Amino acid sequence: MSAPRHASSTAIVYALLLFAALIVAVPVVWIGAAGFRTQISLLTGELFFQPTLASFSDVLFSASSDFLMNYRNSAIVGVLSTVLCLVLGTLAAWSLDRLDWPRWVVHLFLGWALVFQMMPPIALAEAWFGMERAVHLDNTFTGLILAHATLNLPMAIWLMGVFVRDVPGELVEAARIDGATGPTLFWRVVLPIITPGLAATTVLCFVFSWNEFAVALNLTARDTATVPVAIAKFAQDFQIQYTQMAASAALSILPALVLLLIGQRYIVSGLTTGALK
Amino acid sequence: MALTGSIDTAAATMPRRRGRNEEPYWRWLSLSPALLLMLAMGVLPLVNLFVTSFNDVKWSAGSAIWTFRGLSHYGELAGDPLVSAGVVNTVLFALGAVAGQMVLGFILALFVSRIPKGKVFFRAFFILPILIPGIVIGAIWKLMFNFDFGLINQIVGAIGIPQQDWLGDPNLALLSVIAVDIWHWTPFCFLLFLAGIESLPRDVFEAARIDGASVWQEFWRVTVPLMAPTIAVTFAFRLVLALKVFDEIYLLTGGGRGTATQVISYTLYQRFFVDDNVGYGAALAVAVIFVVSLLLIAGLSARRGGGR
Numbered sequence: 043m044s045a046p047r048h049a050s051s052t053a054i055v056y057a058l059l060l061f062a063a064l065i066v067a068v069p070v071v072w073i074g075a076a077g078f079r080t081q082i083s084l085l086t087g088e089l090f091f092q093p094t095l096a097s098f099s100d101v102l103f104s105a106s107s108d109f110l111m112n113y114r115n116s117a118i119v120g121v122l123s124t125v126l127c128l129v130l131g132t133l134a135a136w137s138l139d140r141l142d143w144p145r146w147v148v149h150l151f152l153g154w155a156l157v158f159q160m161m162p163p164i165a166l167a168e169a170w171f172g173m174e175r176a177v178h179l180d181n182t183f184t185g186l187i188l189a190h191a192t193l194n195l196p197m198a199i200w201l202m203g204v205f206v207r208d209v210p211g212e213l214v215e216a217a218r219i220d221g222a223t224g225p226t227l228f229w230r231v232v233l234p235i236i237t238p239g240l241a242a243t244t245v246l247c248f249v250f251s252w253n254e255f256a257v258a259l260n261l262t263a264r265d266t267a268t269v270p271v272a273i274a275k276f277a278q279d280f281q282i283q284y285t286q287m288a289a290s291a292a293l294s295i296l297p298a299l300v301l302l303l304i305g306q307r308y309i310v311s312g313l314t315t316g317a318l319k
Numbered sequence: 320m321a322l323t324g325s326i327d328t329a330a331a332t333m334p335r336r337r338g339r340n341e342e343p344y345w346r347w348l349s350l351s352p353a354l355l356l357m358l359a360m361g362v363l364p365l366v367n368l369f370v371t372s373f374n375d376v377k378w379s380a381g382s383a384i385w386t387f388r389g390l391s392h393y394g395e396l397a398g399d400p401l402v403s404a405g406v407v408n409t410v411l412f413a414l415g416a417v418a419g420q421m422v423l424g425f426i427l428a429l430f431v432s433r434i435p436k437g438k439v440f441f442r443a444f445f446i447l448p449i450l451i452p453g454i455v456i457g458a459i460w461k462l463m464f465n466f467d468f469g470l471i472n473q474i475v476g477a478i479g480i481p482q483q484d485w486l487g488d489p490n491l492a493l494l495s496v497i498a499v500d501i502w503h504w505t506p507f508c509f510l511l512f513l514a515g516i517e518s519l520p521r522d523v524f525e526a527a528r529i530d531g532a533s534v535w536q537e538f539w540r541v542t543v544p545l546m547a548p549t550i551a552v553t554f555a556f557r558l559v560l561a562l563k564v565f566d567e568i569y570l571l572t573g574g575g576r577g578t579a580t581q582v583i584s585y586t587l588y589q590r591f592f593v594d595d596n597v598g599y600g601a602a603l604a605v606a607v608i609f610v611v612s613l614l615l616i617a618g619l620s621a622r623r624g625g626g627r
Binding site: 073155159 | 344346350352353356360361363364365383430431433434435437441442443446449450451452453454455457458459462463465467470506507511514549552556562569570583584587588591592597601604607611612614615
């Protein structure tokens with residue numbers, strides 16, 4: 043679109059955008075601030091308050107709080123399920139696009155990925171719960187890692203497929219003539235070209251695993267519970283510890299904020315290419 | 320030069336089925352890990368759900384006791400008040416939330432595409448809600464909507480409107496939850512629409528302007544038709560996610576007040592995990608997955624029928 047025709051309309055547009063930004067920011071800032079309040083200060087709703095670190099230190103260091111462990115659990119599950127997803131997804135995307143599978147195999151695989159993406163995770167959690175219980179994987183990291191990798195795999199294949207399709211065919215043929223085959227070709231020639239795609243997929247897989255709740259709720263126990271499961275616990279207590287809930291919510295957003303600051307480019311490219319191409 | 324020449328000839332004479340002929344092991348090796356995971360964790364669960372749905376399963380001392388029930392679980396679905404409420408509320412929720420997000424997202428995208436400076440800043444800033452866990456969104460808005468000290472009631476009180484029990488009032492609960500979802504996902508629509516708008520050909524707009532089109536005409540006759548594919552894709556993405564909504568409902572209302580915000584994913588959770596009604600829960604899951612597949616087929620054939 044072209045530049046607006048009048049300076050005054052530009053000013054109005056800026057004003058409306060700033061207002062929208064305010065609507066996005068206020069709830070997040072407010073909850074962050076609530077973490078620094080005392081319960082009484084929050085309940086009276088005073089605008090200016092004496093900030094205290096009590097809730098944060100309760101959440102992080104009190105003997106009755108598991109939050110640091112939940113944080114560690116989320117990191118373990120997030121990192122390992124992302125690695126799994128990335129390896130399987132990239133290999134599958136390359137295989138389906140370039141290794142001359144019959145068309146029906148490609149269609150079946152991608153069609154299945156599409157159907158799978160539409161199923162409510164809670165329906166899958168039902169089946170996983172029973173299956174993992176039967177093989178004693180319930181309440182283990184392995185069980186949740188496999189589940190998260192499965193949930194994110196269709197997206198990873200889809201996204202990497204877009205980037206793999208852009209690998210120039212002449213380059214691949216040239217490498218073949220130089221004697222590179224199969225895994226060597228993939229590792230030495232293809233991977234370096236698709237690193238932007240790998241970055242985008244990594245960020246999205248990790249964020250989605252970090253955020254996932256419905257499956258984690260049902261496949262974990264106290265010692266494997268992830269951050270979202272822990273936060274939900276706060277809200278269910280008979281006496282809700284509002285300030286602690288706010289503090290843990292604020293802490294749980296930190297990884298996303300860091301990723302937004304360092305990997306904004308990849309998040310945008312991941313979300314838009316994943317959806318629009 | 321000579322090298323390039325030889326590559327060109329080689330590429331031209333190279334049979335296209337090279338991969339299949341010379342690297343059969345690699346071909347299988349590269350696809351089978353994903354295939355295995357999808358079979359074990361994707362297809363097998365469906366079979367498991369299907370089989371379970373004809374039975375009652377009770378766990379005692381670490382082993383399952385199965386009782387065959389035939390089709391009776393499927394018969395019970397129609398009479399389950401949580402199922403009917405779940406279907407109605409899921410549809411209302413999805414339509415309301417997605418419509419709101421798409422309209423607001425489009426407006427924001429149009430605005431951001433028009434500003435001379437600060438595009439990158441606004442785009443980064445508006446992404447924030449997409450990255451926040453759904454459960455945290457729930458926690459944030461549970462505090463925001465709190466009757467006694469929530470910011471919403473403080474603002475409402477300051478303007479002089481009577482304070483509301485946003486999540487507890489059966490007439491307001493679903494609207495409140497829809498508002499939260501709009502806050503959460505408008506940024507996603509915005510992001511896709513902005514990418515779509517920025518890839519539109521400029522000369523069409525120049526031509527429209529030379530022909531004397533008003534801003535309004537330009538929007539309806541040029542922008543919207545050109546954006547139709549992006550709009551369709553965004554709608555599909557958001558609809559699928561909205562139909563699966565669980566986290567926010569779990570934390571904000573737990574399906575209440577009464578069944579005012581009972582969505583189908585929450586019914587699944589209650590019947591299977593809370594009531595421990597494994598066979599019936601599986602039947603419900605199979606029914607939901609069946610309907611979802613029908614939707615997908617309808618969507619794909621509509622797209623094909625639309626000539627694309």
